[in-house]
Amino acid sequence: MKKAERLVQEISYLDNHHYFNLKDLMHEFGISKRTALRDLLALEEVGLAIYSEPGKYGGYHLLNKEPLIPINFTxxxxxxxxxxxxxxxxxxxxxxxxxxxxxxxxxxxxxxxxxxxxxxxxxxxVDYYRIPPVHHNDLLHQLLEAILDFKLVRFRAKQADKIIQEAQLRRLLYRSGNWFVEGIDVKTNKFFRYRCDLLVQYEKLPKDAPYTFDEFDHRVRQEQKNKQKVNFECELTMAGCERFLKNHYPGMELKGHRLIGTYIHEDYQYLLTYLLSYGSEIKVLAPAQLRRDYVQRLREIISWYD
Structure with missing residues (x-):
């Protein structure tokens, strides 16, 4: 038997034997004491925490009691x-x-x-480039922990200058160099999405979260349905179409060279900023208010050079 195959089988064996001695390995796999010692060193190198207990009745303990599941890949x-x-x-x-x-x-x-x-x-x-995080985030692990443990949290969102007394978190998102967290303000039953690096005074509460993932998602869908949505339409160049395929948001789609979608009042400023990122590759067509505000933002940019 090749060494790699034997090590895989030894991992399976140790999954059910957290305490063992060298004779166990020697007998189970028909190997010498020297080979058994070399195998233990190799298993430690791949991450197994093995503790040696010296003495007449000593042996080896596997410190990590989590399941060890060998998986063979091509x-x-x-x-x-x-x-x-x-x-x-x-x-x-x-x-x-x-x-x-x-x-x-x-x-x-x-x-x-x-x-x-x-x-x-x-x-x-082969190389692969992706935008690195713009800001360091110390809370990511704690946010994920609260999501998985179904616990309420309290924090202040500098992004909205608002204190959320009780919130259930649902999802972490990474987009364009920033981490975001989505959740529901339990007091107001309103959905939110905040940048993780702009959360301060964070505290995990002992209270259990009221919703399962499915219940949470259902509530958010119902809330989005009840909000008044505005249709918008833009015309893109070929380069603009490629930009859209690289980066776009839910509620948007590309039909030919037309970018169409819907937005709600809370997302209006985000939409304007997104459309401005297209530069000369876009023409805003409708609605009239979006077109006017878009042109006004362009004039403000031009005024910087006057």
Missing amino acids: SSEISAIFFAIDALRLLTSNPFQQSYPRIAKRLLNSLPGKQRKVVNRIEQA
Whole structure:
């Protein structure tokens, strides 16, 4: 049996034997004491926390009691996994309190030499660029924890200069270099979306959140239905169409060279800023108020150069 195959089987064995000694491994896998010791070192290198207890009745303890599930991947699948991790290398702020380069290094060290060389060649041949986080976010892990634990939170949103006494958080979003959190103000039953780096005085409350994920999403859909929506329409150049495909928001769609969609009053200023990002690749057609405000913003920009 090859060493890589034996290590995988040993991981399966240790999943059910958190206390063991060398004789157990030697008997189970038909290996020598020296090989068993080398295997233990290799298992520690791939992340298993193994504690050695010396003495006549000593042995080994597996400190991490979480399930150890060996998964076999093909070379193509392994390459795809490393490409995905590499694509996230600029995401220095994430909700998991983990460094993606460190994860990639640990995974790479667990691979046989041949597969490791393939991954190294791919990393040299393929690159992926994504906007890194504009702001550092210390709250991401705590926000995710509150979402998964279904607990209410309290915070002040500098973005809206507002204190939310009790809120249920639902989702973290990463877009254009910023992390956002969505939720419901339990006191007012109003949906919100705030930038995570603009949350201060954050506190996780002992109260349980009132809604399941499905109930939450249903309430938000009902709230959106009840809000008055305004239709808008723009004309895009070819370059503008490509920009739309790279970055657009829910409620928008592209029909030929026409950008059409709807907006609500709360999103009006965001929409104006979004449309201005198209530069000369867009012409705002309707409604008349949006067209007037768009032109006014353009005049304000031009006035900076007078």
